Amino acid sequence: xxxxxxxxxxxxxxxxxxxxxxxxxxxxxxxxxxxxxxxxxxxxxxxxxxxxxxxxxxxxxxxxxxxxxxxxxxxxxxxxxxxxxxxxxxxxxxxxxxxxxxxxxxxxxxxxxxxxxxxxxxxxxxxxxxxxxxxxxxxxxxxxxxxxxxxxxxxxxxxxxxxxxxxxxxxxxxxxxxxxxxxxxxxxxxxxxxxxxxxxxxxxxxxxxxxxxxxxxxxxxxxxxxxxxxxxxxxxxxxxxxxxxxxxxxxxxxxxxxxxxxxxxxxxxxxxxxxxxxxxxxxxxxxxxxxxxxxxxxxxxxxxxxxxxxxxxxxxxxxxxxxxxxxxxxxxxxxxxxxxxxxxxxxxxxxxxxxxxxxxxxxxxxxxxxxxxxxxxxxxxxxxxxxxxxxxxxxxxxxxxxxxxxxxxxxxxxxxxxxxxxxx
Amino acid sequence: xxxxxxxxxxxxxxxxxxxxxxxxxxxxxxxxxxxxxxxxxxxxxxxxxxxxxxxxxxxxxxxxxxxxxxxxxxxxxxxxxxxxxxxxxxxxxxxxxxxxxxxxxxxxxxxxxxxxxxxxxxxxxxxxxxxxxxxxxxxxxxxxxxxxxxxxxxxxxxxxxx
Ligand code: FES
Ligand SMILES: [Fe+2]
Numbered sequence: 278x279x280x281x282x283x284x285x286x287x288x289x290x291x292x293x294x295x296x297x298x299x300x301x302x303x304x305x306x307x308x309x310x311x312x313x314x315x316x317x318x319x320x321x322x323x324x325x326x327x328x329x330x331x332x333x334x335x336x337x338x339x340x341x342x343x344x345x346x347x348x349x350x351x352x353x354x355x356x357x358x359x360x361x362x363x364x365x366x367x368x369x370x371x372x373x374x375x376x377x378x379x380x381x382x383x384x385x386x387x388x389x390x391x392x393x394x395x396x397x398x399x400x401x402x403x404x405x406x407x408x409x410x411x412x413x414x415x416x417x418x419x420x421x422x423x424x425x426x427x428x429x430x431x432x433x434x435x436x437x438x439x440x441x442x443x444x445x446x447x448x449x450x451x452x453x454x455x456x457x458x459x460x461x462x463x464x465x466x467x468x469x470x471x472x473x474x475x476x477x478x479x480x481x482x483x484x485x486x487x488x489x490x491x492x493x494x495x496x497x498x499x500x501x502x503x504x505x506x507x508x509x510x511x512x513x514x515x516x517x518x519x520x521x522x523x524x525x526x527x528x529x530x531x532x533x534x535x536x537x538x539x540x541x542x543x544x545x546x547x548x549x550x551x552x553x554x555x556x557x558x559x560x561x562x563x564x565x566x567x568x569x570x571x572x573x574x575x576x577x578x579x580x581x582x583x584x585x586x587x588x589x590x591x592x593x594x595x596x597x598x599x600x601x602x603x604x605x606x607x608x609x610x611x612x613x614x615x616x617x618x619x620x621x622x623x624x625x626x627x628x629x630x631x632x633x634x635x636x637x638x639x640x641x642x643x644x645x646x647x648x649x650x651x652x653x654x655x656x657x658x659x660x661x662x663x664x665x666x667x668x669x670x671x672x673x674x675x676x677x678x679x680x681x682x683x684x685x686x687x688x689x690x691x692x693x694x695x696x697x698x699x700x701x
Numbered sequence: 702x703x704x705x706x707x708x709x710x711x712x713x714x715x716x717x718x719x720x721x722x723x724x725x726x727x728x729x730x731x732x733x734x735x736x737x738x739x740x741x742x743x744x745x746x747x748x749x750x751x752x753x754x755x756x757x758x759x760x761x762x763x764x765x766x767x768x769x770x771x772x773x774x775x776x777x778x779x780x781x782x783x784x785x786x787x788x789x790x791x792x793x794x795x796x797x798x799x800x801x802x803x804x805x806x807x808x809x810x811x812x813x814x815x816x817x818x819x820x821x822x823x824x825x826x827x828x829x830x831x832x833x834x835x836x837x838x839x840x841x842x843x844x845x846x847x848x849x850x851x852x853x854x855x856x857x858x859x860x861x862x863x
């Protein structure tokens with residue numbers, strides 16, 4: 278009865294649907310809610326679009342997305358990055374059908390209107406038919422705000438709102454700061470191409486799963502056991518790693534306590550310093566012996582930046598909400614400038630573990646799809662998210678943390694979600 | 702300039718490819734694994750047919766030991782995406798011998814695979830290239846490249862033997 282009254286209401290009551298330790302199943306299945314999410318999250322907040330190194334040269338472009346929208350990320354001849362809508366302002370034709378390339382001018386195949394890669398209308402055939410027209414009003418649609426943090430390019434369709442730095446917060450910025458330090462030159466490169474893995478599931482199941490430290494031991498036991506990987510133990514009951522709510526929907530599994538306890542360089546990546554002598558030397562030269570040791574023991578972060586950028590130690594996932602029950606994960610190996618020997622191993626491990634045939638992600642994806650079908654069942658209506666609620670605590674920096682298997686991360690995601698969905 | 706086809710070789714190759722398909726469709730993991738040579742490469746590129754797998758992401762780019770790991774993972778009984786196993790039926794066709802130096806045979810073929818699993822039904826279309834090597838026990842796969850015709854698009858989980 279309760280749920281019927283909630284769903285029948287014309288505007289969903291997010292205060293009812295999202296509670297501290299449980300959330301309503303319709304949040305994953307309701308078409309109206311998905312449309313509201315597009316409006317209040319995907320077309321409003323900062324969404325990760327692409328990386329500056331994907332368009333390294335003047336006039337490079339690459340096809341990206343914000344939710345179901347195609348976005349052409351271009352670099353103009355002055356080096357500035359633009360996020361353009363793939364829609365011709367004449368009669369709506371899809372302007373660009375290529376995944377990437379290099380060109381300064383995009384010409385619409387329908388009636389040959391031509392646009393520069395800044396979005397400006399350059400011209401059209403038989404211009405005497407447009408004698409009274411103001412060309413400046415007929416440029417390409419653009420993502421209203423574009424901002425970059427250490428090469429990571431985000432877009433927001435809202436003209437006003439928090440800055441990107443505010444959106445990332447201390448926690449999100451710190452994650453990217455820590456990540457780029459894995460490069461002896463302090464730069465990440467996204468150059469290895471993306472795998473595109475589709476799941477018949479709502480996007481929030483993916484976001485939740487990225488920092489769900491409860492599942493790895495069970496969902497991934499099949500590969501941890503045969504590959505003799507130590508990853509499983511990081512998510513075991515005895516692990517000293519912590520789950521952390523970074524605020525603003527950003528969340529983390531912080532594995533550093535375990536890596537520091539073990540105290541071996543490159544252990545975070547399941548390898549040893551002997552296997553990467555060139556990298557280890559370069560890191561010491563770049564950061565000094567002590568700091569380099571610290572970086573190489575701590576490893577890269579495991580941080581989910583709401584709503585769609587997951588930094589997963591050795592790769593990034595870009596989550597694309599396509600429909601209420603369809604989501605694409607775009608995934609590629611992280612590459613670190615000045616670290617070719619590390620990068621080769623990062624590519625090999627990424628190909629093994631993620632994507633449609635990955636040792637890990639094929640099973641995660643199976644869970645996304647099964648939960649999607651599961652919540653379609655009428656009862657018990659709610660998903661219970663109370664794990665570890667009694668042992669949540671503040672860490673020295675004021676973040677909420679709990680054991681690594683606890684749902685403090687998921688609760689943080691939903692708290693933020695509720696704020697966004699309730700905002701005007 | 703057409704190559705003279707040795708029909709005996711063609712028949713042997715055909716039988717080999719049909720056998721591989723049957724082992725895959727019936728999830729006969731160990732028998733399928735035994736078809737590979739020790740220096741095997743099993744490659745499913747992404748974003749086109751001709752990317753450099755040493756530099757760019759592939760859906761699968763397995764050496765012999767990683768093929769073995771893939772099989773071991775199935776045998777744990779905990780490879781959830783194959784619990785239950787996909788129901789499969791594939792048609793292998795367009796078998797063409799591209800070259801034969803007496804030691805190794807290069808072969809092209811197409812496959813159309815029908816998969817039914819918990820998600821629903823999916824049709825996969827592939828263009829394949831093999832390097833088959835003659836051994837005392839008959840033909841073995843030294844290299845198999847599977848080009849999904851839609852490998853530039855987002856695809857669902859692909860966890861059966863393809
Ligand atoms: S629709 Fe693009 S030029 Fe007419
Ligand atoms: Fe997982």
